[in-house]
Amino acid sequence: MTTYLVTGGCGFIGINLVRALTQRGEFVRILDNLSTGKKDDAKLPGIDLQIGDIRDLGAVTKACEGVDKVVHLAAHTRVVDSVENPQVNFEINAIGTVNVLRACRSASVKKMIFASTGGAILGEQEPPVHEGMVPRPVSPYGASKLAGEAYCSAFHGSYGLNTVMLRFSNVYGPYSYHKGSVVAQFFRDLMQKKPLVVYGDGLQTRDFLYVDDLVEAILLADSIDTPGEAFQIASGRETSIRGLCETIRKVIPGLKFDVRYELARKGEIQRNYASIEKARRMLGYTPKTKLDDGLKSTWQWFLSFLGEPLHNR
Ligand SMILES: NC(=O)c1ccc[n+]([C@@H]2O[C@H](COP(=O)([O-])OP(=O)(O)OC[C@H]3O[C@@H](n4cnc5c(N)ncnc54)[C@H](O)[C@@H]3O)[C@@H](O)[C@H]2O)c1
Known part of the structure; x- marks a missing residue:
């Protein structure tokens, strides 16, 4: 041990x-x-x-x-x-x-x-x-x-x-309810039936x-x-924030929500995704989870977790 x-x-x-x-x-x-x-x-x-x-x-x-x-x-x-x-x-x-x-x-x-x-x-x-x-x-x-x-x-x-x-x-994933990162923020907003707020034009990308x-x-x-x-x-895949909103619509059928655009925030970069070749070669690292599947499991976790009001945690 x-x-x-x-x-x-x-x-x-x-x-x-x-x-x-x-x-x-x-x-x-x-x-x-x-x-x-x-x-x-x-x-x-x-x-x-x-x-x-x-x-x-x-x-x-x-x-x-x-x-x-x-x-x-x-x-x-x-x-x-x-x-x-x-x-x-x-x-x-x-x-x-x-x-x-x-x-x-x-x-x-x-x-x-x-x-x-x-x-x-x-x-x-x-x-x-x-x-x-x-x-x-x-x-x-x-x-x-x-x-x-x-x-x-x-x-x-x-x-x-x-x-x-x-x-x-x-x-992203389970236990991220307190995070300010985009998936956690979106899922909290969806649980509270609020619109999703996108800073900038939504064409900025993340991995x-x-x-x-x-x-x-x-x-x-x-x-x-x-x-x-x-x-x-990283996953090695580039996804725009607009694309993320669309994937959420696709993987959580029946969920209706609006997307609101606000001014871009300072200090945040426009495009980002990574090459994972070095980790693949030296560590044998291969990410296995597709975005659709990861978002589905994370949403399921938010649903089970937020059975309790957020402010109690
Ligand atoms: N979540 C991401 O997408 C992401 C991306 C890149 C890097 N990271 C890095 O991964 C690490 C973990 O991030 P996370 O998303 O789990 O964040 P988190 O905020 O959920 O976890 C950070 C933990 O550190 C504790 N902590 C904060 N300040 C502390 C201090 N001064 N002394 C002792 N404990 C302290 C917090 O209570 C918390 O439990 C961080 O170093 C973060 O910078 C996270």
């Missing part, structure tokens, strides 16, 4: 990963400050939940004691919030990540997997984006994640820490990745050694 620390393990991706790890019989500790994550979602047998903040080196050092591997997910995750408050974003994503790396080093952790981002660190580039491109973040969120990657690379180079950076695309495929990529990066490497983890 391997002991894992999952920072941010009470969040959307965290809960999905923690469930997969416990199903494999691994021992999991979570470090989370519950700023967006929910304690109840992590109430699984055998989980050691430590409530603390990654900005607190003492808390991170304690959480790393006796740990074999760390998946570092805890972060200030919203582009729009980072534009409003770049300082907090820097403290959580850059300093917090350095704290996690320092604690991994002190505890002789065997591997540290860092949750990075594809679109936000690279900025406006001609897609498909790939690992060979020079990053040009256009938001403080992208800049802080790039700083996190730089420190992961540096801790590998300077101290031999086995770090790997996974650049997630736009992830939507179902969370099970992301968890599979994390498990592959865990099992295969590629120290100091960065990988795009």
Whole structure:
């Protein structure tokens, strides 16, 4: 049995990963400050939940004691919030990540997997984006994640820490009810019979990745050694926001809704999808879930979850 620390393990991706790890019989500790994550979602047998903040080196050092591997997910995750408050974003994503790396080093952790981002660190580039491109973040969120990657690379180079950076695309799926990302926002709005709000002309594109495929990529990066490497983890498909609205209409028959267009938001990129060739080649990664199927399962999850009023969670 391997002991894992999952920072941010009470969040959307965290809960999905923690469930997969416990199903494999691994021992999991979570470090989370519950700023967006929910304690109840992590109430699984055998989980050691430590409530603390990654900005607190003492808390991170304690959480790393006796740990074999760390998946570092805890972060200030919203582009729009980072534009409003770049300082907090820097403290959580850059300093917090350095704290996690320092604690991994002190505890002789065997591997540290860092949750990075594809679109936000690279900025406006001609897609498909790939690992060979020079990053040009256009938001403080992208800049802080790039700083996190730089420190992961540096801790590998300077101290031999086995770090790997996974650049997630736009992830959707169960347990995302609190997220500001587009699929979660649309599904919350649909549950409340509100129109879907599209910022800009809706022709902007994203690469939507179902969370099970992301968890599979994390498990592959865990099992295969590629120290100091960065990988795009995405579906490899480009979907416009208008296209997403149409797919939702198709996969949820009978659901009637309007789409309202508003001004584009600052710091958001126009086109994004990724090449996943490197992850395919070096990790054997192949995303399996089609957008239609992923949206159907996510909608089913929202329906079952929102049996309870949202404000109770
Ligand atoms: N969801 C996506 O589409 C996506 C895309 C690219 C990258 N990522 C990255 O994946 C990771 C997980 O994202 P998510 O979508 O699950 O977000 P989330 O907000 O659901 O989860 C983040 C978790 O971290 C915790 N947290 C936040 N600040 C903390 C702090 N200072 N100390 C301790 N815990 C803290 C929150 O309580 C939450 O449980 C993040 O690093 C994010 O930047 C996510």
